[in-house]
Amino acid sequence: MPELPDVEHFRRTFARASVGRRVEAVVVTDPGILRNVAAPELHRALRGHRFEDPERRGKWLIARTDGPALLLHFGMTGDVEWAPAAAGRHRHDRVIVVLDIGEIRYRNMRKLGGVWLAAEPGEVDELLGRLGPDALSVKRKEFFELMGSRRGRVKPALLDQSFLAGVGNLLADEALWRARIHPARRIEDLSVDERAALFRQLRSVIRHTVDSYPEGIRTRWTSARGRPAARCPRCRTELTRTVVGGRATYLCPSCQRQPAAS
DNA sequence: TCAGTTGTTTATAT
DNA sequence: AATATAAACAACTG
Numbered sequence: 001m002p003e004l005p006d007v008e009h010f011r012r013t014f015a016r017a018s019v020g021r022r023v024e025a026v027v028v029t030d031p032g033i034l035r036n037v038a039a040p041e042l043h044r045a046l047r048g049h050r051f052e053d054p055e056r057r058g059k060w061l062i063a064r065t066d067g068p069a070l071l072l073h074f075g076m077t078g079d080v081e082w083a084p085a086a087a088g089r090h091r092h093d094r095v096i097v098v099l100d101i102g103e104i105r106y107r108n109m110r111k112l113g114g115v116w117l118a119a120e121p122g123e124v125d126e127l128l129g130r131l132g133p134d135a136l137s138v139k140r141k142e143f144f145e146l147m148g149s150r151r152g153r154v155k156p157a158l159l160d161q162s163f164l165a166g167v168g169n170l171l172a173d174e175a176l177w178r179a180r181i182h183p184a185r186r187i188e189d190l191s192v193d194e195r196a197a198l199f200r201q202l203r204s205v206i207r208h209t210v211d212s213y214p215e216g217i218r219t220r221w222t223s224a225r226g227r228p229a230a231r232c233p234r235c236r237t238e239l240t241r242t243v244v245g246g247r248a249t250y251l252c253p254s255c256q257r258q259p260a261a262s
Numbered sequence: 263t264c265a266g267t268t269g270t271t272t273a274t275a276t
Numbered sequence: 277a278a279t280a281t282a283a284a285c286a287a288c289t290g
Contacts, residue, residue: 002268002269003268075268076267076268077268109286110285111286111287112286151278152278157279170268171268246281248268
């Protein structure tokens with residue numbers, strides 16, 4: 001699930017429930033999801049503090065309070081849910097932030113990702129590590145500078161969070177398909193037009209999925225991807241499954257020309 | 263039983 | 277210094 005559009009949706013869910021509200025309790029049902037803090041300490045640190053507007057950077061959700069900040073990463077199966085009461089908790093709800101109006105649940109089946117506490121605002125940056133510009137807000141000029149600073153295959157670059165933050169496997173495949181660029185093309189070989197197309201299509205697919213979430217996440221491309229004998233929504237050629245950068249990669253062999261053998 | 267999965271980190275190699 | 281590759285993490289689905 002979680003790529004940039006999903007995390008942006010989580011951010012909005014978190015914001016609606018939390019902004020200006022005080023933490024009554026933090027319930028940890030699986031301490032194994034906590035990365036840099038123990039359960040009693042997390043509860044003690046957050047209880048009584050008021051949430052500010054949460055921030056998203058790439059695939060990270062940063063929930064600041066007037067004291068410490070809560071950092072959430074969602075791995076491949078994370079989710080944020082709001083509920084008006086404790087009833088109906090899911091077995092994969094591993095951390096629950098209890099507010100007076102209800103509770104925010106951090107759900108994560110596979111437990112990749114996790115929950116961090118930044119005791120002070122200054123700690124946030126070092127916990128996030130090096131992140132490139134956010135893929136939703138990056139400007140054209142900055143994107144071109146980025147492309148100029150990188151060599152090697154284009155898809156692994158898009159997935160590298162320290163290069164560009166927020167793009168996951170599905171977004172990368174779709175943007176490359178829309179821009180008609182083979183995922184294994186080398187960045188240094190892309191023409192100016194191809195770079196421009198990649199920027200435009202990346203921005204377009206991210207904006208569209210963010211604005212029309214959650215229905216909009218299911219695009220023509222993602223609906224086709226992964227189905228047996230799936231066909232290109234543009235030209236009806238059968239899609240190819242391959243591996244690029246260690247990740248499952250779907251592409252249209254007709255629209256996305258192979259890189260020249262080196 | 264086994265391959266596959268939307269993410270990241272680590273180790274190792276080039 | 278960058279980039280490439282594979283494995284590990286963990287839990288579930290088909």
